[in-house]
Amino acid sequence: MNGKLRQLRGTALLVSSLLLGGPAPGEAGHEEVGVYEDWRTDDIVRADRWTGREAGGLEILREVKGHKLLMRLRREGITVPILPAMPVSFANNRLSFTDFSSVDHMEVDFKVRNLAVSDCPEAVPVRPVSNIGVGIQLNKFNDGPGGPGNSTGDYIATILAFRTTVNLGPGGVLVTDPEGVLRVRANLTRCLNAPCSTTSFPPVASFDFPETVLVSEPFTLRLVWDEAGHRFLAGVGANPDVALSYPLTLNVKPAAGAPSGILFTGFAANNCAAGLADAKVKVREVRTNTSGIVP
Amino acid sequence: MNDKMRCIGIIALVVGVVLPLGPAPGDASHEAFATYEDWTTAATLRGDRWSPGSDAGQEIEREVKDDKLLMRFRREGGGPPGFFSHRLGFVNPSSVDQVEAEFRIRHLTVTGCDSSPSTARAVAIDLNRFSDLGPDVVRPPGSLTGDHIARILTFRTSDSADPEGTLSVEARLFRCNNPACSLFTLVAGPVALAQVRIHRKFRLRLVWDDPGDQFFAGLDTNLDVALAYPDLANRRAANVPFALIRIQHLPADCPGASGDAEIEVREVCGLTRGPSSPEGAGCSGRGFIQGLELG
Numbered sequence: 001m002n003g004k005l006r007q008l009r010g011t012a013l014l015v016s017s018l019l020l021g022g023p024a025p026g027e028a029g030h031e032e033v034g035v036y037e038d039w040r041t042d043d044i045v046r047a048d049r050w051t052g053r054e055a056g057g058l059e060i061l062r063e064v065k066g067h068k069l070l071m072r073l074r075r076e077g078i079t080v081p082i083l084p085a086m087p088v089s090f091a092n093n094r095l096s097f098t099d100f101s102s103v104d105h106m107e108v109d110f111k112v113r114n115l116a117v118s119d120c121p122e123a124v125p126v127r128p129v130s131n132i133g134v135g136i137q138l139n140k141f142n143d144g145p146g147g148p149g150n151s152t153g154d155y156i157a158t159i160l161a162f163r164t165t166v167n168l169g170p171g172g173v174l175v176t177d178p179e180g181v182l183r184v185r186a187n188l189t190r191c192l193n194a195p196c197s198t199t200s201f202p203p204v205a206s207f208d209f210p211e212t213v214l215v216s217e218p219f220t221l222r223l224v225w226d227e228a229g230h231r232f233l234a235g236v237g238a239n240p241d242v243a244l245s246y247p248l249t250l251n252v253k254p255a256a257g258a259p260s261g262i263l264f265t266g267f268a269a270n271n272c273a274a275g276l277a278d279a280k281v282k283v284r285e286v287r288t289n290t291s292g293i294v295p
Numbered sequence: 296m297n298d299k300m301r302c303i304g305i306i307a308l309v310v311g312v313v314l315p316l317g318p319a320p321g322d323a324s325h326e327a328f329a330t331y332e333d334w335t336t337a338a339t340l341r342g343d344r345w346s347p348g349s350d351a352g353q354e355i356e357r358e359v360k361d362d363k364l365l366m367r368f369r370r371e372g373g374g375p376p377g378f379f380s381h382r383l384g385f386v387n388p389s390s391v392d393q394v395e396a397e398f399r400i401r402h403l404t405v406t407g408c409d410s411s412p413s414t415a416r417a418v419a420i421d422l423n424r425f426s427d428l429g430p431d432v433v434r435p436p437g438s439l440t441g442d443h444i445a446r447i448l449t450f451r452t453s454d455s456a457d458p459e460g461t462l463s464v465e466a467r468l469f470r471c472n473n474p475a476c477s478l479f480t481l482v483a484g485p486v487a488l489a490q491v492r493i494h495r496k497f498r499l500r501l502v503w504d505d506p507g508d509q510f511f512a513g514l515d516t517n518l519d520v521a522l523a524y525p526d527l528a529n530r531r532a533a534n535v536p537f538a539l540i541r542i543q544h545l546p547a548d549c550p551g552a553s554g555d556a557e558i559e560v561r562e563v564c565g566l567t568r569g570p571s572s573p574e575g576a577g578c579s580g581r582g583f584i585q586g587l588e589l590g
Contacts (some may be wrong), residue, residue: 035556044353044354044369045353045354045369047371047373047553050353051351051353052351052352052353052355053349053351054347054348054349054355057301057347057357058339058340058341058345058347059339059340059355059358059359060347060355060356060357060358061350061355061356061358062353062354062356063354063355063356063367064354072358074339074340075342076339076341076342077342080340089342131505145573146340185499260376278339
C-alpha cells in the first residue's frame with residue numbers, strides 16, 4: 001500500500017478512504033475468476049443471466065451480434081416549452097445480473113464507438129452539462145432500511161469511463177476532454193430512496209484514475225468486493241486497483257436489490273438544441289468469480 | 296351502420312357498444328391526418344416529438360435507419376406473468392386525437408408451454424384520453440385507475456393454428472381498474488378486424504371521436520369499426536394521458552417462453568393540437584377526410 005487518502009464527511013455514516021496504488025488487479029478476490037458471458041453460447045441475452053432495463057433515452061440498443069453485445073444510448077436535452085426545472089435530462093441503459101448476490105468480482109471488456117457529447121454553445125439559465133459514460137456496478141450490502149422493493153440504504157460501487165462537456169457561458173470556461181478520450185472514475189454511493197433514483201452526494205468514496213481510455217480502443221474495467229477488508233477494489237486494465245473503503249458498521253445486511261452489472265448512462269444539457277449525449281459500446285466478455293457464473 | 300354489438304360490462308358505468316363495419320376510414324374525423332413523423336427530417340429520434348420507454352426485458356432496439364424507425368423487444372417468461380412493453384409515445388399526448396401509422400413486421404417469434412400459451416403483440420396503437428373518475432376523486436400521480444385506453448393491435452399466440460407469419464388484428468376499449476392497469480374491464484370489443492402478415496406493410500388507425508363518445512379503429516383502407524362508450528365514462532381528462540405505439544409481450548410463466556418482435560415504424564400520421572405540434576405536410580397523400588382518400 002503506497003498511500004492512503006482519507007475523506008471524512010460531515011455525517012457519521014459517510015466516511016470514506018481511498019487506498020492509492022494498492023493491490024494488484026483483483027488481488028482481494030479469494031476465488032478464481034471465470035467467464036460469466038462471452039456471447040458465444042447463444043446469440044441472445046440470456047434471461048437466466050441478465051435482465052435489461054432502460055429509461056430516458058431516445059435511441060436505445062441492446063442486442064447480441066457477432067459474439068458481442070452491442071449497446072447504444074442517446075439522449076437529447078429537452079427544448080420544448082414544457083421544460084422541467086432540471087438542468088439536464090438523464091438516461092440509462094442497463095444490463096444487470098439476474099442473481100447479483102452471488103457476484104462479488106466482475107470485470108468487463110468494452111470498446112466505445114461513435115461517441116458524441118455536446119452542451120449548449122451559449123449561457124442558459126442553468127449550468128449546461130452533458131455526459132456519457134459506460135461502466136460496471138456492484139451492489140452488495142445495505143445499512144438497514146432496505147427490503148423487498150426498497151433499495152434505500154444499498155451501497156453501490158461503480159467504475160465508469162466517461163466524457164463530459166461543461167460550458168460555463170460568457171466569461172466562463174468550456175471544460176472538455178481531448179477528442180476521443182474518456183476519463184475513469186470510481187465511487188461508492190448510498191441509495192437514498194426505494195428505486196435508488198437518487199444517491200448520496202458527495203459519495204462515500206470516490207477516486208479519479210490517472211489513466212484514461214480511448215474511443216475505438218478496447219479497455220477493461222474491474223470491481224471486486226473485499227468484504228473482509230470493508231472495501232471495494234476498482235481497476236482499469238492491468239493497472240493496480242484502488243480501494244473504496246467504508247466503515248464496517250455500514251454492512252448490516254445483504255443489498256436489497258438496486259442493480260449490479262453493466263451501466264450505460266448519460267445526461268444532456270437542457271434548454272438548447274445542442275445538448276446531446278450519444279455513444280455505442282461493444283461488450284466483449286464478462287468475467288466474474290466462478291461461484292457467480294450461471295452455466 | 297350494418298351491425299351493432301352491445302357489450303355490457305360488469306360495472307354500471309362501463310357499458311360499451313361496438314359498431315363493426317361502420318364508417319369509412321377516418322370518417323369520424325373532421326380533419327385530415329397530417330404527417331407527424333416520416334423519419335426523414337433527422338437521422339435520429341427527435342426529442343421534441345417522441346418520449347420512448349420500456350419495461351424490463353432482454354434485447355431492445357430503437358434506432359432510425361434508412362428513413363425508418365426500427366423497434367425490437369424480446370422478453371422471456373419464466374417469471375411472474377405480466378405485460379411487458381416497448382413504447383414510443385407522442386411527446387404531448389393530450390393534443391393527439393388520432394393516429395395512423397404504417398408498419399412492417401420484420402421478425403416475430405412467440406413461444407409458450409403446453410399448458411400456458413404466450414402472446415406477442417407485435418405492434419399496437421394506444422390512445423388514453425379520459426377517465427370516469429369524478430372531479431372530486433383524488434388521483435395519485437401515475438395511477439391509471441379510471442383511465443380508458445383505446446387500442447388497435449396485431450398479435451399472435453404461441454398456440455395459434457393460423458398460418459405461419461400471420462397475425463390477427465383487433466380493436467378494443469378498456470377501463471383500468473387498478474393503478475398499474477393489470478386489472479381492467481372491457482368497455483368495447485374486442486373486435487376482430489382482419490389479419491396481417493410479417494414482411495408486408497400495413498397501416499393501423501385509431502381516432503377519438505369525442506363528440507360521438509366513440510373511437511374508430513381501422514386497418515389499411517378497410518372500413519373503420521367503432522368502439523363506443525357511455526357518456527359518463529368521460530368525466531375528466533385521463534390521469535396518465537398517452538398516445539403511443541407499442542410492442543407488448545405476455546410471455547407464459549414457464550422456462551423457454553418468450554416473445555420477440557422487430558418492426559419497422561414507417562410513416563406516422565396524426566391529428567395534433569397544441570403549441571408543440573410539429574407542422575405536417577399531409578401524410579404523403581394517404582390521409583382521409585370524410586371517407587375520401589386523398590391523393
